Amino acid sequence: MTLSLVLQALFAGVTNGIVYALVGMGLSAIFKGSRVINAMQGEFAVIGAMTTVLLLTKAGWPYAAAIAGGAIAGALVGAFIEVAFVRFMAKKNASEDSFLLLTIGLALSLSASILYFVGRDGHLLPPLGGEGVLIVMDAVIQFHALWLIAIGIGATLALRAFYHRTTIGLSMMAASIDADGAATTGINVARMRTFTFVLGGLLGALGGILVTPLIAVDYQLGLNLTLKGFAAAVLGGLTNPLGAAVGGITLGLVESLAIIGISSSYKDVVAFSVLIVIMILMPQGILGRAGRRGG
Amino acid sequence: MTSLSAGYGALTVLRDVSLKVGDGEAVALVGANGAGKTTLVRTVCGLLRARGGRIVKNGSDITATPAHDLAQHGLAVVLENRRLFGELSVRENLILAETVGRKARGADMRFSWDEVTALFPVVKERMASPVELLSGGQQQMVAIARALLLQPDLLIMDEPSTGLAPKVVKDILLVIKALRERGMGLLLIEQNVGIASEITDRAYVMSVGSIVHEIGPGEWQSFLTDERLVRAYLG
Amino acid sequence: QTSGEAIKIGAIVSVTGAGAGLGVPERNGLLLAEKDINAKGGIKGRPIKIIVEDDASNPDTALSKANDLIFGQKVQALLGPSLTASTVAVGGVTHANKIPQIAFTGIGPAVERDRKCVAHVLPPQRLNATALLEYAKSIKATKIGVLHDAGYGNVVMAELKPLADKYGVKLVAVEKFEIGATDTTTQAAKVKAAQPEAVFIIATSATPFRNVKQIQITQPVIAAIGSSSYEYVNAMGPAADNIVIPEFVVGEDPLPHQKAFVELYKQAYNSTPKNYEAAAWDAAHIIAAALNKAGADATGEKLCEAMKAPYAGVLANYDFSADDMTGIPITSFVFSKLVGGKYTRTPFRVAQ
Amino acid sequence: MNPRTLLWLVPCLIVWAVLPFVVPRNIADLLVFTGIYTVAGLGIGLLLGHCGIVNLAQATFYGLGAYASAYCTVMMGLPSIVGFLAGAAISMALAYVIGRPILRLTGYFLALGTLALSAIASALFFEWDWLTGGTLGIGGIPKLDLFGFLLDRPSRYYFFVWIVAFACMAVAHNLIDSRTGLMLRAMRDSSTAAAALSIDLQALRTKVFVVCALFGSLAGSLFAHHASFVSTQSFTVDRSISFLLIPVIGGATSIPGIVVGALFVTFLPELLSKLGDIHQILFGLALVAVVVLMPEGLVGAFAKLRTRFARKGGSHG
Amino acid sequence: MAEPLLALREVGHSFGGLSVLRSVTFDVPEGGIIGLIGPNGSGKTTLFNIVTGYIRPLAGTITYRGAPLVRETIQQRGLQGLVRTFQTPQVFEQMTVLENVMVGCTKLTRTTMLQDLLRTPAARGQMREIRARAEAACERFGLTALRELPAASLTAGQRRILEIARAVIGEPRLLLLDEPSSGLNVQEIDGLREWIVRLNEEGITILLVSHDMGLMTVARTVHTLYFGEIIASGDMAAIQRDPRVREVYLGV
Ligand SMILES: Nc1ncnc2c1ncn2[C@@H]1O[C@H](COP(=O)(O)OP(=O)(O)OP(=O)(O)O)[C@@H](O)[C@H]1O
Ligand SMILES: Nc1ncnc2c1ncn2[C@@H]1O[C@H](COP(=O)(O)OP(=O)(O)OP(=O)(O)O)[C@@H](O)[C@H]1O
Ligand SMILES: [Mg+2]
Numbered sequence A: 001m002t003l004s005l006v007l008q009a010l011f012a013g014v015t016n017g018i019v020y021a022l023v024g025m026g027l028s029a030i031f032k033g034s035r036v037i038n039a040m041q042g043e044f045a046v047i048g049a050m051t052t053v054l055l056l057t058k059a060g061w062p063y064a065a066a067i068a069g070g071a072i073a074g075a076l077v078g079a080f081i082e083v084a085f086v087r088f089m090a091k092k093n094a095s096e097d098s099f100l101l102l103t104i105g106l107a108l109s110l111s112a113s114i115l116y117f118v119g120r121d122g123h124l125l126p127p128l129g130g131e132g133v134l135i136v137m138d139a140v141i142q143f144h145a146l147w148l149i150a151i152g153i154g155a156t157l158a159l160r161a162f163y164h165r166t167t168i169g170l171s172m173m174a175a176s177i178d179a180d181g182a183a184t185t186g187i188n189v190a191r192m193r194t195f196t197f198v199l200g201g202l203l204g205a206l207g208g209i210l211v212t213p214l215i216a217v218d219y220q221l222g223l224n225l226t227l228k229g230f231a232a233a234v235l236g237g238l239t240n241p242l243g244a245a246v247g248g249i250t251l252g253l254v255e256s257l258a259i260i261g262i263s264s265s266y267k268d269v270v271a272f273s274v275l276i277v278i279m280i281l282m283p284q285g286i287l288g289r290a291g292r293r294g295g
Numbered sequence B: 001m002t003s004l005s006a007g008y009g010a011l012t013v014l015r016d017v018s019l020k021v022g023d024g025e026a027v028a029l030v031g032a033n034g035a036g037k038t039t040l041v042r043t044v045c046g047l048l049r050a051r052g053g054r055i056v057k058n059g060s061d062i063t064a065t066p067a068h069d070l071a072q073h074g075l076a077v078v079l080e081n082r083r084l085f086g087e088l089s090v091r092e093n094l095i096l097a098e099t100v101g102r103k104a105r106g107a108d109m110r111f112s113w114d115e116v117t118a119l120f121p122v123v124k125e126r127m128a129s130p131v132e133l134l135s136g137g138q139q140q141m142v143a144i145a146r147a148l149l150l151q152p153d154l155l156i157m158d159e160p161s162t163g164l165a166p167k168v169v170k171d172i173l174l175v176i177k178a179l180r181e182r183g184m185g186l187l188l189i190e191q192n193v194g195i196a197s198e199i200t201d202r203a204y205v206m207s208v209g210s211i212v213h214e215i216g217p218g219e220w221q222s223f224l225t226d227e228r229l230v231r232a233y234l235g
Numbered sequence C: 001q002t003s004g005e006a007i008k009i010g011a012i013v014s015v016t017g018a019g020a021g022l023g024v025p026e027r028n029g030l031l032l033a034e035k036d037i038n039a040k041g042g043i044k045g046r047p048i049k050i051i052v053e054d055d056a057s058n059p060d061t062a063l064s065k066a067n068d069l070i071f072g073q074k075v076q077a078l079l080g081p082s083l084t085a086s087t088v089a090v091g092g093v094t095h096a097n098k099i100p101q102i103a104f105t106g107i108g109p110a111v112e113r114d115r116k117c118v119a120h121v122l123p124p125q126r127l128n129a130t131a132l133l134e135y136a137k138s139i140k141a142t143k144i145g146v147l148h149d150a151g152y153g154n155v156v157m158a159e160l161k162p163l164a165d166k167y168g169v170k171l172v173a174v175e176k177f178e179i180g181a182t183d184t185t186t187q188a189a190k191v192k193a194a195q196p197e198a199v200f201i202i203a204t205s206a207t208p209f210r211n212v213k214q215i216q217i218t219q220p221v222i223a224a225i226g227s228s229s230y231e232y233v234n235a236m237g238p239a240a241d242n243i244v245i246p247e248f249v250v251g252e253d254p255l256p257h258q259k260a261f262v263e264l265y266k267q268a269y270n271s272t273p274k275n276y277e278a279a280a281w282d283a284a285h286i287i288a289a290a291l292n293k294a295g296a297d298a299t300g301e302k303l304c305e306a307m308k309a310p311y312a313g314v315l316a317n318y319d320f321s322a323d324d325m326t327g328i329p330i331t332s333f334v335f336s337k338l339v340g341g342k343y344t345r346t347p348f349r350v351a352q
Numbered sequence D: 001m002n003p004r005t006l007l008w009l010v011p012c013l014i015v016w017a018v019l020p021f022v023v024p025r026n027i028a029d030l031l032v033f034t035g036i037y038t039v040a041g042l043g044i045g046l047l048l049g050h051c052g053i054v055n056l057a058q059a060t061f062y063g064l065g066a067y068a069s070a071y072c073t074v075m076m077g078l079p080s081i082v083g084f085l086a087g088a089a090i091s092m093a094l095a096y097v098i099g100r101p102i103l104r105l106t107g108y109f110l111a112l113g114t115l116a117l118s119a120i121a122s123a124l125f126f127e128w129d130w131l132t133g134g135t136l137g138i139g140g141i142p143k144l145d146l147f148g149f150l151l152d153r154p155s156r157y158y159f160f161v162w163i164v165a166f167a168c169m170a171v172a173h174n175l176i177d178s179r180t181g182l183m184l185r186a187m188r189d190s191s192t193a194a195a196a197l198s199i200d201l202q203a204l205r206t207k208v209f210v211v212c213a214l215f216g217s218l219a220g221s222l223f224a225h226h227a228s229f230v231s232t233q234s235f236t237v238d239r240s241i242s243f244l245l246i247p248v249i250g251g252a253t254s255i256p257g258i259v260v261g262a263l264f265v266t267f268l269p270e271l272l273s274k275l276g277d278i279h280q281i282l283f284g285l286a287l288v289a290v291v292v293l294m295p296e297g298l299v300g301a302f303a304k305l306r307t308r309f310a311r312k313g314g315s316h317g
Numbered sequence E: 001m002a003e004p005l006l007a008l009r010e011v012g013h014s015f016g017g018l019s020v021l022r023s024v025t026f027d028v029p030e031g032g033i034i035g036l037i038g039p040n041g042s043g044k045t046t047l048f049n050i051v052t053g054y055i056r057p058l059a060g061t062i063t064y065r066g067a068p069l070v071r072e073t074i075q076q077r078g079l080q081g082l083v084r085t086f087q088t089p090q091v092f093e094q095m096t097v098l099e100n101v102m103v104g105c106t107k108l109t110r111t112t113m114l115q116d117l118l119r120t121p122a123a124r125g126q127m128r129e130i131r132a133r134a135e136a137a138c139e140r141f142g143l144t145a146l147r148e149l150p151a152a153s154l155t156a157g158q159r160r161i162l163e164i165a166r167a168v169i170g171e172p173r174l175l176l177l178d179e180p181s182s183g184l185n186v187q188e189i190d191g192l193r194e195w196i197v198r199l200n201e202e203g204i205t206i207l208l209v210s211h212d213m214g215l216m217t218v219a220r221t222v223h224t225l226y227f228g229e230i231i232a233s234g235d236m237a238a239i240q241r242d243p244r245v246r247e248v249y250l251g252v
C-alpha cells in the first residue's frame, strides 16, 4: 500500500463523503423541521440535476441560469409535496410510518417518471472550475471536487447559522418540536413546515447539481443517494446538519479506506459494520446529544 | 365568549359555555378533574375548533382565527404541560416569543426582555442550556416568561402553579399582581382555589362541560368557607 | 397479407428497473421483428403476435409473468427474459412444461445445462471473457488490471480467472465495486498502482470508465459487452474515448449481413441499434423459422427440435444443434472502439 | 365460537378453499406469493406495530431461509424439511447474536442499524457465491413433496403456504394478546415508564426480533420451493424496503392488515402492469394515495368506515 | 433501631460541571413515609432517577434492604420492589387505561415467550390473573368508568391517578412518588393523602416529593434539599418553622 494510494483513498473518501453529507443535510433539515424522514431526498437531487441538464442542453440556457432553475425546481417540488400531501396528512395526525411510506411512494413514482419521460441515459454537467485536476504525490483530485468540498463546508456552516441565528430558522425547529407550543407562541406551524420542505428540496437539488459533474445522474441514482444520505444524517445525530456533514465524511472515508485496507469485495460489509459499531458506541449519533433520562 | 361547544372526535366536552373576562380583569376558572377546563383553553386559543358559539376579543370575532395569529390580538397562553421547545435553549425559546411580541406591539412593549428575565433569576442563569434539561419547575417558569414576552393584554394560564415550589408560586403571584396593575387581563385555570382566590376577582366553576356556578366579586370568601358548595363543585 | 388466428409468442423483458437498459432495446427489436415477419407473410400465412411483458428486473415477477403467458395466454413459445437470474427462474417453468424458450442472456449456472429447450442468443460469459483476452493478446498485454461490478462483473470474472492462465495473462489487480456504485476512484487507484499493461472493465455502468480516466490511467481500456450501449457512452462524457469493446453490432458501421436490419431499425425508431436490439430481433426470427419448419401449430418438443439447427442471424452465426443450445462462435465478435463518443469498428477479428 | 363469527368464517373458508381452482394459474401463483409475503410481513408488523421498531433487515432472514433450503436440497440432497429447519435455526441464531447489540439503539438509529445489516448480508450473498450461487443463483430446487403428494403447481402449493401463514398468524395473534404483547406495547409507548415497571426492554425486543427472523426465514424457504430458484436479486435492500411496505400499507397493528398489505404489493403491480410502461409510476402514486387518504392503513380505514356506518345505522334505528 | 429500607450515603451527582447533588445522606426506614421538598431544580427528581437506576451517581452509595445498589438495572430494582411515578405522568398513550394498569403487574408473573406464542393454559391463566388484578385496581382507584378509554385522552389529573394505580399494583416495597399532587384539586389531594396513608398501612414504604405542604404533612420526616444539599430535616411542623426553609422554599 503506497502513500499515494492512501492519499487517493482519502481524496475519494472526502469527496464522496461530501456528497453523502449534502444529501444527509437536506434529510436532517427536513427531519428537523417536520419530523418526517424523507425517503425521497435523493430524488430532490435527481430533480435538481436533471432539470439543470435539460435546461442547459435542451433549452440552451446559460449554465448559471440552468443551475438556478434546477435549484428552484427542487424547492418547488418540496413546496408542492408539503402543500399537497404532508399538510393534509398532518391534519389527520398521521403516524411517522405513514410519512415514511408517503416519501417512499413519491420516490418510486418520481424515479419511474424520470425513466419514462426523460429516459434512462446518464447525464453529466460541466465541472465548476474546469476539467482540471490537482495532483498531489501521484494522487489525483479534480478541481470540481475541491469546489464541492468548499461549498459543502460553507453550506454546513450557513445552515447551522440559519437554524440558530435567524428567527425563521428557530421557528422552523420550534414548530416541529411542539406544534401546539409553537402555534400559541405565534408561529405559523404549517407555513414553517412548507419552508422546511422548500429548504430540503433546495438543498437536495443543489447537492444533486453539485455532484453531477462527478457522478452521472440517471433515474436510479435517487435511492442510492437517499440511503447513503440517511446513513450520514443518522450517524451524525439526525437533527444536526453539522452532524450530517461529519457523518457523511466519516462514511465516505470508512468506505474508501476499507477498499485499500481490506478488500474492495468487502467494502460494504466493512463500511456498514463500522457504521453499526459507531452507532452502538454513540447511540445518539456522533454529534447527537442525550436527552434527560428518567423523570 | 358565548355558548361555546367543543370536543374531541365523537365526544362533546364543552356544552354551551359562556364566560367573560373584562378589560384588565382577573378571572379564575375552577372545576374538578376532567371538567373541560383545558379543553376550553385549547378552544379559545385556536388549537381546537369550536363546534358552536363565538369567541370575541375586544370586539373582534376570533372564533376562527388560527392559533398563531392570536398573539396579534394580544392573547397569550401558558398551556398545560408547558409545551416548550425542549431541544432549544432557554434563550431561543424566549427569543421566538419576543420577536412575535415585538411584531404585535411594535416599540410599545409591555414587558421588556430584561424585565421578564429579572422575574425569574433561575431562568436567567440557565439561558444557554436546552430547556429539556431543566427541572419541571424551572420549565414552568420559562413557559410563563415566554407567554409574557408575547406582550399580551389577556393572559390565559392553565394550571401555572403545577410543580412550582411554594416560594416561586408566591413570587409569581406577586408578578401577576404587578402585571395586573399594568392593565393586563387574566384568565386563570387553577385547581388550587386558595391560589385562585388570592389574585382573581371573580370566578367560574365548571363541571362536566358547563359553567355551573359563578363567584362574583367579593364572594370568594363565602364560597371557600361554604363546605357544601366546595364539595358539590370541586369534589 | 396474413390471415387466420395469430400465433401467440410470449416475451418477458425488463422494461423498468435496473435491467431497463437491456429490456427497452430488446422490446424494440422484438416489435420490429414482429412487423417484419408479418410483412413477409407471417408463418405460413398466419400472423404472429408477440405479447411483451415487463418483469421490472425482478426474477419473482418474471416467474409470475411466465406463468401468466404460458398458462393464461397459452403462448407457444417464450422469448426472454433479459437478466440471467430471471432466465434461470423462468427456465424452471418452461423446462417442466416443455415450452420452447429463447433467452436474451448467455447460458448461466449448471442447472441450465439440463434445460434442453432453452436457447440463448447472447454469448455465455465464458465467451465474453475469451473475447476480452483475445483482444489483450492482440495488443500483447500480459499484465491486466480488472475493475468489475459485483453482479455481471462477478460472473464474467469467474470465467475470466481460469482462462487467464491459458492465455498466459496475469491479473495483477482485481477490484470490485457494488452495482450502482457512484464512485470507484479508490478501486481504480488500486488498479493503477498495480501498473497493468491493459485494464478490463466489466460493468453495467459508466462510473468506472469515468473514474479510470479521472485518475489518469493511460493504459488501454477494454470493456465487456455489458457496457456497450449508448446511454453509458453518454454518461461517460469526455471519458468515452479509446475504449475497446468486443461486441457484435456497430450500428454506425455494420457488417454486410447486418445492414438491412440496421436500416430498418433506424427507419422505425430513428436511432441506431446495438446488440440487444439485434439479439431480440434474431430470437423472434429464430422462433419464426422453427415454426415455419415444424408447422404453425407446433408446440413443445416438436417446436424445440425444429429450433435445434444453425441459424445465420444479425448478431451472430448461431448453431443451436449443440446440446446446450448456445451456439455463438467467437468469430462472430467484432471489436469496436469509442472515438469521440462514437463507436467505430476496428479491423481486428478473432480468427477461427 | 359464537354463531356470528361462524357466519362469516365459514363462507370465508369456502372461498379460500375453492379459490385456487377457479382462478387462472398466474393468479394462483400470485396468491402463493401473497401467502409468502404475509408470513414475512407478519414479523415486521409485530416489530413495527407493537414495538415501534422499523426493521429493514427482513430480506436478510428471508434470504437465509431461501438459501438454506436451496443449499440443503440442491447441493446436499437433503430432504426439504432440513432446509426449513436449518434456515430457521440460522436466522434465529443470527437475529439473537446481532439483535443483542443492535437493539440497544432506538428509533431511526435502529432503522439504520437494520438497514446496515441488510446491506451487509446482501453484499455477502453476492460475495459467497460458493454458497449462494451469487448473481446466477441456485436453480432446480425441488418442489415440496408432502407424503407422496407433490406440490408442483401453484394451486397445490397454495394450501401448504396458506396453512403455514395461518399458523404464523395464530402465533402472532397469541403473542399480541399475551403478557408479552402487553409489555411490548408499553415499551413502544414509553420506554422510560416501561423500564420503571421492570420490563426488560432489551430482552423483550431481542425475543421479538428473533420471532420476526423466524417468520422471515420461513417465508424464504417457502419462496425457494415455490420459485425453484433463488438468487441475490431477491434479497437486496430494496426487498427489505418493500417488505416494510406490507404492514404500513395494511395497518401495522392488525393481523388482517398484513394480509391486505401483502395482497396490495403482490396484486397491484400485476394489475398496473397491464397499463403499460407507466405502471411503476402508478404504483408509487398508489402508495401515496393509500397514505394520504388512509393514514392508518387500509384496515384502519375500513374499521373507521364500519364504525361510521354502525353509528349511522344506530341513529336511524 | 432496625436497619433502614433505603439508605443514602454521601450521594453526589453533577451534569457536566453543574453540580446537582452534594453528599446527600438520609435513611428511609421500613414502613415510613419520608418527604422530600426543595426549590425547583434542587435535585429531587435527579435523586429519584439515581435511586431507581436511570442515572448512575458519581459519588456515594445507596443501600437497599441491606445490600448496596450499584450495577442493578432499572428493571432489577423494580423487581426488588422499588417503584416510582414520574413528575410528568408517563402513561402508555395508545393503550387503554385497563391495559396500562395491567402492565403494572406483568412483573408479578412469569411466562416464557414460547408459552405466550402457543397460548398454553399457563399463559392464559396468567393473563386472566393479570386482568383480574388490574380490574380490581381500577375499581379501587376509581378508574373503572375510564377503563376502556385510550390513555391519550385522559386529563392531567386522571393520568396522575392512573400512574399511581399502575405503580401500586406492582406490589412495591418502596414507592417513590414524584409530585403526585400536581394537577389535582384540593379534594383529590385529600383523596391522595388517604391513599398514601392506606398504602403505608398496608406495608408500603413511601418516599414523597411534593410542593404541596398540605399533602406533605403525611410524611413523618421531611428532608429539605437546597442546591443539592440537605439543609433541614424533621417533621413538617419543625420544617415549616425552620428559618432557612422559610426563606428559600416557603417564601414567607
Ligand atoms: N385528546 C382527547 N381526546 C378525547 N377526549 C379527551 C381528550 N382530551 C381530553 N378529553 C376528555 O375531555 C374531558 C375534559 O378534559 P379537560 O382536559 O378539558 O379537563 P380538565 O378540566 O382540564 O381536567 P384537569 O383538571 O385534570 O386538567 C375529559 O373527560 C377527557 O377525558
Ligand atoms: N440531564 C441533565 N443534564 C443537565 N442538567 C440536568 C439534567 N437533568 C437535570 N439537570 C439539572 O439538574 C438540576 C436538578 O434537577 P431536578 O429535576 O432534579 O430538580 P427538582 O428538584 O426535581 O426540581 P422541580 O421541583 O422543579 O422538579 C436542575 O438544575 C436541572 O436543570
Ligand atoms: Mg386540564
Ligand SMILES: [Mg+2]
Pocket: B135, B136, B137, E044, E045, E046, E087
Ligand atoms: Mg422534579
